[in-house]
Amino acid sequence: MSKVWQVWSAAIAVPERLTPSAWAEKYRVLPRGQSPRPGRWRNEVSPYLRWLMDVCVAPGVVALVVMKAAQIGVSEAMRNVLGYIAHVAPEPCGLALPTLPKGRRIVMNRIIPMLVHTEPLKALLTATSRDVQAEEILLLNGWRLHLMWSGSASAMASDPMRLAVCDEVDKFEQWVGREADPVSLVAKRLRAYGDRGLLIEVSTPTTALGKINQDYDSASVKLAYYVPCPACGKWQRLVWPQVKWEKPGGDLTSKQLAAHVTRTGAVWYECIHCQARIRDDQKTAMVRAGQWRAEGGGQVTDAWGQQHDSAETVTAWPPGTRIGVQLSALYCLWERWATMVGEFLRAQGDMAKLYDFFTETLGVPWEQVIQKIPKTAFAAKVVRATLDEGIVPAWAARLLATVDTQHDHFVIVLRAWGPEMRSQRVWHGKVQSFKELDELLFKHPWRIDRESEHVMSPSLVGIDTGGTRLEGESESRTSEVYRWAMLRRAVVRPIKGAMRGRAGLFIWPGRGFVDVGRPRKLGQRRDQVSDQLRIWWIDTHHFADEMADLIAAGKDDPSQERWLLNKRQDDEYEKQLSAVHKVPTRKGLKVTELWTPIHPGSKIDYWDAEVYQIALAYMAQIHSLPPQAEFEKQRKAQRAGPTKKKATYTEV
Ligand SMILES: [Zn+2]
Numbered sequence: 001m002s003k004v005w006q007v008w009s010a011a012i013a014v015p016e017r018l019t020p021s022a023w024a025e026k027y028r029v030l031p032r033g034q035s036p037r038p039g040r041w042r043n044e045v046s047p048y049l050r051w052l053m054d055v056c057v058a059p060g061v062v063a064l065v066v067m068k069a070a071q072i073g074v075s076e077a078m079r080n081v082l083g084y085i086a087h088v089a090p091e092p093c094g095l096a097l098p099t100l101p102k103g104r105r106i107v108m109n110r111i112i113p114m115l116v117h118t119e120p121l122k123a124l125l126t127a128t129s130r131d132v133q134a135e136e137i138l139l140l141n142g143w144r145l146h147l148m149w150s151g152s153a154s155a156m157a158s159d160p161m162r163l164a165v166c167d168e169v170d171k172f173e174q175w176v177g178r179e180a181d182p183v184s185l186v187a188k189r190l191r192a193y194g195d196r197g198l199l200i201e202v203s204t205p206t207t208a209l210g211k212i213n214q215d216y217d218s219a220s221v222k223l224a225y226y227v228p229c230p231a232c233g234k235w236q237r238l239v240w241p242q243v244k245w246e247k248p249g250g251d252l253t254s255k256q257l258a259a260h261v262t263r264t265g266a267v268w269y270e271c272i273h274c275q276a277r278i279r280d281d282q283k284t285a286m287v288r289a290g291q292w293r294a295e296g297g298g299q300v301t302d303a304w305g306q307q308h309d310s311a312e313t314v315t316a317w318p319p320g321t322r323i324g325v326q327l328s329a330l331y332c333l334w335e336r337w338a339t340m341v342g343e344f345l346r347a348q349g350d351m352a353k354l355y356d357f358f359t360e361t362l363g364v365p366w367e368q369v370i371q372k373i374p375k376t377a378f379a380a381k382v383v384r385a386t387l388d389e390g391i392v393p394a395w396a397a398r399l400l401a402t403v404d405t406q407h408d409h410f411v412i413v414l415r416a417w418g419p420e421m422r423s424q425r426v427w428h429g430k431v432q433s434f435k436e437l438d439e440l441l442f443k444h445p446w447r448i449d450r451e452s453e454h455v456m457s458p459s460l461v462g463i464d465t466g467g468t469r470l471e472g473e474s475e476s477r478t479s480e481v482y483r484w485a486m487l488r489r490a491v492v493r494p495i496k497g498a499m500r501g502r503a504g505l506f507i508w509p510g511r512g513f514v515d516v517g518r519p520r521k522l523g524q525r526r527d528q529v530s531d532q533l534r535i536w537w538i539d540t541h542h543f544a545d546e547m548a549d550l551i552a553a554g555k556d557d558p559s560q561e562r563w564l565l566n567k568r569q570d571d572e573y574e575k576q577l578s579a580v581h582k583v584p585t586r587k588g589l590k591v592t593e594l595w596t597p598i599h600p601g602s603k604i605d606y607w608d609a610e611v612y613q614i615a616l617a618y619m620a621q622i623h624s625l626p627p628q629a630e631f632e633k634q635r636k637a638q639r640a641g642p643t644k645k646k647a648t649y650t651e652v
Contacts, residue, residue, distance in 0.1 A: 020053040023088065024080040029117045034109055036071075037334070041080065047288045048225045048331050049077040051312050056081045056163070056198060060303050060317030062190075066202045067216045069329040069363035074202055078165045079114055081200075082145065085163060087120050090143035091193075094164035096150060096186050098171040103149045104133070106167075111137065111145070150182040160192035169203040170210040183211065195319050205365040207585060209596065213365040219324025222295040223311050225331055227286045231276030235293065238330040240362055242270045244277075245341045258345035267338040269330075280337050287331050295326075328363045351584055370593055371548055372581035377555075378574040381565040384558055389568040392416045392448045392456050393424050395632075397625055401441050401458040402612035404605045405465065405481055410437055411605035414446070414458065415613045419625040421550065423617065424564040428573055428606060434484050442488075461492045462616040464608065465535065486533050493619060494535045495612060499594070501539035507615055510535035538615040540608075544580070544595040547614050576606040 018026065021043050028041035043050045052074070055061060068074050082093055095111070097103040112130055115121045115137070124139035137145040146161060150172035164186045166172070172182045183201060190197030203212035216222070224237040246266035247257070261267060268277040278286065291310040294300050299307040303316035317323075329335050340361055347353035355366050392399060396416035404411040414427040426446060431437050445455035465481045485492040502508050547563070554561030579602045585594045597604055617623070625631055 018084075018088065020057060020081050020084040021050040023084045024053065024077075027087070027118050027120060028080055028083065028114070030076070031113050031117050034113050035076070044288060045333060046073045046077070047290060047333075048292075048327060049073055051292050052325065053077050053081050053084075055311075055323065056200065057084075058315070058317055060195070060319050060321045061198060061323055062195060062320055063199045063201070063215075063219070063322040065212065065215045065219050065322070065324040066200070066327065067205050067212045067324070067363060067365075068202065068327040069332070070204045070360040072327065072329055072332045072335075072363075074327065075167055076110075078167070078200060078202060079110060081163070082111075082165065083114055083118055083121060086115075086124075086139060086141075086143040086145070087118075090139065090141045091162035092144040092146065092159065094146040094148055094161040094186060094189065096148040096164060096166040096172075096182065098150050098168050098173065100149045100151060102168075103147055107137075107147060115139075148182075148186065159189065161186075161189045162193045162196060163198045163200065164190060165200045165202065167202050169201050169215075170206045170212050171203070172211065181211070183215075204363065205359050207583060208365045208367050210365060216324040216326065219322045221300060221311075221317075221321055222324045222326075223292045223300070224295045224326060225287075225290050226293040226310075227290040227331075229271040229273060229276060230278060230282045230286055231271055232274035234271070234273040235291075235297075236272050237293075237295075238269065238328065239272075240328070240330070242272055243330070243337055243341060244268055244270050245338075254345045254348040258342045261338055261345065262342040265336070265338045267336075267341045269337060283337070284333050287333060290331070292325065326363060329361045355584055366584060368584065370582045370584065372598075373548060373551055373578050375574050375578040377551060378565065378577055379569070381561075381563075382567065382569045384561070385565050385567045387424070387449055387566050389566045390427055390446065391566070392426055392446050393418070393564075394449045394451060395419075395422070395628060396424070396448070396456070397631060397635075398459045398620055398622065399426065399446055399456045400613060400616045400620055401461045402609045402616055403437065403461065403463040404609045404612070405463060405477070406605065407477055408432065411609055412437075412440065413606065413609040413613055415610075416456075417617050417620070417622045419628045419631045420562070421617065421623060422562050422564075422628075423550070423613070425566055427566075428568075428570070428609075434480070437484075459491065460616055460620045461488070462495045462536075462612045462619070463492060464612065465494045465496055482533055489533065493616070494533060495615070496535055496537050497540040497608070497611075498537045499541065500592075501542055502537070506539040506542045507618060508537050510537055536619070538612070540611055541593075541595055543611045543614040544582075547611055548582070550614070573606050576602075576604050577610065579604050580607050 024041045025043055030038045030041060032038040037045065052064075052066065056064060056078075066074055082095065085091060085093055095103075095106075097106055115125055115129070121139070124141050124143070126138075126140060128134070129137050129139055135147050137147070144159075146159060146164075166183050166186055169183055183199075187199050190199055201212060201215055203210075205213050207213070226235040226237050228235055244267070245257075245261050246264065248260060252260065265280065268279055269283075270276070271278060291312050293310050299309055300311050300314060301307060301318065302314045303318050308314050311323075329340065330337070343353075343361060344357055347357045354368070358364055358366050358368075387393060393416055395418045397418050399414060399416050401412060401414050409430050409432050411430055412428065413425065415423045416426050417423045427440075431440060441458050441461055444457070446457060448454045448456055463481060463485055465478050465485075482494060485494045496510070550563040553563065579598055580595050581598050582593050582595050585592055585596070626634065
């Protein structure tokens with residue numbers, strides 16, 4: 001047979017009706033050196049992947065979100081689906097990966113070898129389709145695979161596709177500005193195929209706020225892999241708390257315990273129904289008998305409204321079904337439970353390792369909250385408060401104001417500060433205009449408790465100039481703030497929050513100045529022009545940490561309370577102050593702890609303003625005030641002096 005004829009017959013041959021998993025078993029060979037388990041693809045090696053491949057061609061499904069442990073074969077299974085479509089129903093597909101280099105590596109080490117080592121696909125290959133530099137792979141039967149990476153909008157937005165796999169979406173780069181996120185751009189390209197288009201998202205999770213967990217959470221059907229107990233036969237999904245291990249007597253450290261467990265293998269899975277001890281060597285049979293079922297243990301509904309115990313008996317799903325699945329390494333047949341317990345025990349006390357264990361081994365988002373201030377803490381402070389709103393406590397040394405700038409209003413907190421970083425909220429609220437802002441900050445006489453002849457006004461004002469939170473706003477808002485701050489620069493500090501400190505500093509001046517007014521004269525240096533304004537950066541996380549400590553002080557002994565409220569109970573304020581928690585966040589190889597809104601997008605303007613208060617207190621040298629008794633003595637001497645001042649407040 002001539003080469004041309006071979007190619008021709010391969011291209012026109014009508015492939016038999018196979019499911020993707022059966023196709024994989026029949027044709028897929030994993031090349032040595034490119035797979036940890038080379039050789040023919042066998043579904044019994046990873047039984048949980050069989051249905052996961054087959055559901056990709058089930059009618060009605062428009063999205064499949066797979067939140068999974070690392071290295072359990074899911075990405076390979078999705079490549080099987082691509083190979084199946086290339087052979088059986090050659091409609092255009094897409095593969096999106098986090099970065100260009102990563103994309104090239106996958107194409108070179110996984111995609112091209114798959115095509116070369118799969119008989120019916122090999123026959124369809126041409127010299128150009130082996131080009132790993134190309135942005136698409138084209139086979140002789142017309143099948144096209146678009147290769148995309150998340151760092152480039154242009155690489156994501158063009159031709160229509162029938163099915164797209166977005167692999168490792170939690171590592172996708174998010175674009176700033178108006179651009180939609182990469183996954184939505186891929187989804188747009190599936191629209192031409194309507195209900196036949198399928199978006200597949202696969203990833204090891206990061207935090208609860210990561211893309212994969214958010215999309216898994218919003219799936220219309222959530223499924224888990226259920227297995228029957230070898231003792232009682234009852235169905236259950238495998239969960240980490242049911243994994244138990246022998247704890248020998250004596251005071252073993254977790255590392256010694258890890259060594260003991262790994263050596264003896266004394267680990268078992270306790271059936272959640274009958275408490276039977278299921279051993280590692282019973283796992284294979286149990287997992288092979290497993291089925292995908294509704295996550296909560298209920299039933300799933302098919303396109304005709306019929307109920308099914310197992311998702312695997314559903315042949316057609318209701319139109320527009322978005323399926324979310326979660327898969328941990330507890331099911332993995334080449335990973336022993338004892339190894340996982342060893343890993344878990346060795347990770348104790350090491351946050352980066354624990355993070356890896358939860359996300360990469362259990363395939364669940366890292367949700368360990370390090371710190372959170374409960375809403376009740378604020379309610380308790382209001383109950384203990386002794387002063388009404390608007391009254392400055394007699395012990396106060398200064399009044400400080402912080403302003404969070406929003407596009408059509410300002411959110412303000414006024415706080416009185418005294419020795420030992422003690423502070424009390426005097427006023428909080430919103431104003432609409434710069435004029436009202438001036439009235440409130442500079443004209444209003446803030447009365448001091450029990451000293452009717454004295455009033456106070458803010459000696460320092462920190463105003464947020466906008467930035468990330470004002471994304472999409474016109475530049476003019478920021479300029480307006482600068483102009484306002486410029487005319488009041490004796491007391492006003494424009495500030496910007498930063499994610500981390502710089503060179504060990506928590507507050508540092510911005511590089512250069514902001515031009516507010518006149519252009520420079522010839523030969524004049526920037527810093528010689530008086531119409532320029534210094535901006536101050538502050539390390540938001542550092543001051544958020546300090547605020548949490550100050551809020552917590554005196555929890556058990558109210559006389560030690562350092563961060564106080566007034567008598568005004570305001571649900572909105574309390575809600576915003578408790579809407580932020582501190583969670584570990586991974587960036588590259590580093591795990592850092594960051595204060596993040598508990599629900600993405602929730603309003604935290606008061607939280608911002610209160611964090612700025614702490615930074616401003618340092619700028620106002622509150623931390624270097626003498627102790628309260630000494631401070632009172634000094635103030636008394638000052639007031640008794642010949643230049644007794646009355647009702648001093650700054651006029652602008
Ligand atoms: Zn049982």
